[in-house]
Amino acid sequence: MKIGIIGTGTITSAVVHGIAQDGHQITVSERSADKARGLADSYSNVQIGSNQNVLDQSDIVIIGLMADVGRSILPGLSFRADQQIISVMAGVSLAELASLVTPARAAAIMMPFPGSAQGGSPLMMQGDANLVGRLFGARNSLFVLETAEELSAYICAQAVLSPVARMIEDAANWLGKRVNDPAQGEAFLRALVASSLHDTPASDLIVALNTEGGFNQRLRQHMDAAGTSTSLTEGLHGLESNA
Numbered sequence: 001m002k003i004g005i006i007g008t009g010t011i012t013s014a015v016v017h018g019i020a021q022d023g024h025q026i027t028v029s030e031r032s033a034d035k036a037r038g039l040a041d042s043y044s045n046v047q048i049g050s051n052q053n054v055l056d057q058s059d060i061v062i063i064g065l066m067a068d069v070g071r072s073i074l075p076g077l078s079f080r081a082d083q084q085i086i087s088v089m090a091g092v093s094l095a096e097l098a099s100l101v102t103p104a105r106a107a108a109i110m111m112p113f114p115g116s117a118q119g120g121s122p123l124m125m126q127g128d129a130n131l132v133g134r135l136f137g138a139r140n141s142l143f144v145l146e147t148a149e150e151l152s153a154y155i156c157a158q159a160v161l162s163p164v165a166r167m168i169e170d171a172a173n174w175l176g177k178r179v180n181d182p183a184q185g186e187a188f189l190r191a192l193v194a195s196s197l198h199d200t201p202a203s204d205l206i207v208a209l210n211t212e213g214g215f216n217q218r219l220r221q222h223m224d225a226a227g228t229s230t231s232l233t234e235g236l237h238g239l240e241s242n243a
Contacts, residue, residue, distance in 0.1 A: 017118075059084065
């Protein structure tokens, strides 16, 4: 496919890494020049161009701008009716995307994560699941959402990733003061959490780890009593109300 990328931040750079070896012809915008040059130097099928050149060279365009930047830049560009647009702009609905890229087709909104560069990452999306699946589904897990409201709720809930990472870091720091190899200790905790939840629903894991008087139960009860669950839910409500 002939794919264009407008905006080469962390997420869209990961997107390029994730698809560059599939034989596509990819043109990335010269915004974030260092990242664009790094991608072009890494892959012979990736070239750099202006925003308009990206559009001129591409049939599928992935837009990775900040929402306010996209609203400012996109209306000044010339899209074609035969182009399909995928947005990774948080806060821009499919309907708004359509108005920004007319006469092109606003095909989908997707929210990838940096892990999409290697594959094995979840990918939230709304819109044309067949198109997104052809590009990313072979290596990543697609979570197809029906409405903008569902997508907004997922975007709020995914923010749990940072608090979870902080908990792992805090536990690793505690462990690191008590063992000979702190890096190994953190690697153990990361692998423990990732593997335990990979194929097991959280509620089932909690039951499995609920041995009376066991360490897992005692620490969970301590954190529950400290208000961790309530604080998390309140934080999610706050994100939702300000989305």
